[in-house]
Amino acid sequence: MPALRFGERSLTYAELAATAGSLAASIGSARRVALWATPTLETAVGVVAALLAGVPVIPLNPKIGERELGHIITDSAPSVVLAAPGDELPAPLRALERTDITLTGTAVPAELPAEPDPESPALVVYTSGTTGPPKGAVLPRRALSSTLDALEDAWQWTSDDVLVHGLPLFHVHGLILGILGPLRRGGSVRHLGRFSIEGVRQELADGATMLFGVPTMYHRIAEALPTDPGLAKALSGARLLVSGSAALPVHDHERIAAATGRRVIERYGMTETLMNTSVRADGEPRAGTVGVPLGGVELRLVDEAGAETSDRQEVGEIEVRGPNLFTEYLNRPDATAAAFTADGWFRTGDMAVRDEDGYVRIVGRKATDLIKSGGYKIGAGEIENALLEHPGVREAAVTGEPDDDLGERIVAWIVPSDPAQPPPQADLADHVAAQLAPHKRPRTVHYLSELPRNDMGKIMKRSLHA
Missing domain, CATH: 3.30.300.30 (ANL, C-terminal domain)
Structure with a gap:
């Protein structure tokens, strides 16, 4: 079974080890590397190589504007940019040393460095703030491993699972959960390149067991189901349908469940925290909720004065604490300090209520919702x-x-x-x-x-x- 498949192109685990290992050896002296994160096999190899080398990687949205890209490059100061051969890079990247990600490595990879300290940075992911330029959230290695291992437990994720998704690879949902998640479990991922109903139908009918998507994707699936019995059959055979990045409307939950007999489950996370909560695979798939805190994650709701709410139905801001958290905003000690309470809880800015049994219902962003x-x-x-x-x-x-x-x-x-x-x-x-x-x-x-x-x-x- 391939480790990675993008369309007709794939790599086994042995091929991935050789190609990523060879690339890791060539970038091992870099301070940080930027990655032109197209939805391709090369992007997956690039991030694995950087993790093997112990070099922080900055995934870049290929649709990004030049002004924002210029800010990110100036702020993060990568010494190398990784890209697929033939990718045309915008002006702010052309001054950097470029290393093409090739998939030709077949030899046993060079000896890799020892596993870095869990606190060392793995990724710097830029978040689009409501004011000012994007901030680089520094995600340590322990945040990635703790989130993926907590999801292994919550979703009963095993090496037998085959994940299909068409999410972008410059964001934590598509890259960390969607690519590194299956690889950490020893399973397989099939990336669609870009989301399509046809791709979902084909891959789930061909043995894929899990689907990751965002609400827009599930809305399109719900719209297509009444006239697409093949899609309904394929979805009904999936072990797990997961939605994230925003709330999935209850109406779409119900339409999908009625047509397929399968319930979509939701999880809740953000760039700075990775995953905080999820509906468990062995729990009640309650529409309109994001489930319960993941293993190792502490979660509380606080009022406007910062006091923990006592009434289960009172709206409060979500604060979280645990090994899944980022360490800092790069070069922004002021923003980092403002994001945390004095006792180490991260202020998410998300507002929620909690059911009696601990299920979290997000009602929106503090600033806009x-x-x-x-x-x-x-x-x-x-x-x-x-x-x-x-x-x-x-x-x-x-x-x-x-x-x-x-x-x-x-x-x-x-x-x-x-x-x-x-x-x-x-x-x-x-x-x-x-x-x-x-x-x-x-x-x-x-x-x-x-x-x-x-x-x-x-x-x-x-x-x-x-």
Whole structure:
């Protein structure tokens, strides 16, 4: 069974050891290496080589703009850029020494250095902040290993599993979970190059056992299922369907479960923390939740004063502590200090409630998804889920905007199922009031042809108001 397969190209574990080992020997003296992270076999080999060499690697989004790329290169100061032969690199990378990632190594690799200290940096992954240029989150080796080993337990992940995904490889979901996860288990990964319904159907029908995706992908799957019995059959044979990077609407959960008999499970993580929680493979796949804390991860909810919430249904900010955390923002001691409490908890900025049995329900980001209206603290996520249950709504986002009377009023951004006949605002407000509570109904509705999303499928809410 191949370790890695991208389309028609694949590498066995022996071939991966030879190619990555040869590359590791050539970059071992580098301080840091940048990696042009296209969705290809070369990218997977490049990150494995850097880990073997003990050299921190900076995965770069190939769609990145030159200004942002210039900032990342200046900030992280890599001495080498790794790329597939023939890749044309933008101007900010051309001044760096370039090493092409070739897949021709067949000899026994040169002797590799001893395993570095668990605290030593493995990756520097840049996060797009809400203000200012991106910050480089330094992820130590112990963060990668602890997260992947905790997921082995939570997902009952074994060497028999074959993972299929089409996620980008410059982000922790696609790269750490999707490539390094199967390799750490001794299993196999089949990358689609880019997500497609046809690719998912084909690979799951051909023996793949796990699917990783983001909500946009599962939404497209849910839309396709009624007219694609082959897709329904392929999904029904999967051992585990995992969604992450943003909340999967309950409506899509239910459509997929009804058509396939399989429940999508969700997990919750971020660049700085890797994975914090997940619905377990042997647990209840409860739609609308991200499960329970993973092994080794401590999680608490705090109020605006920083005190731990006592009421299980009270919305609080998630703070986490554990071996899965990053060590610092590169060159930003101020931002690093601000991200942690005095007793070492990381402030995620995500707001949630916790069920009696510990299941976590995320209601949104503190900065954009917590709406304070009429004396209530309201999570945008639950209103979005309610709107998506309306037959006239295809996609929905909810934000708050200033209101002289309420403090903030609830604003809905709707992509109608039928653009020629969008559901009236009054219908949507009544629907939400009936499903949730009158104070949670949208006071303003905007109709759009599509919602702005980033490469991971997350809705860019700040762009809505702009």
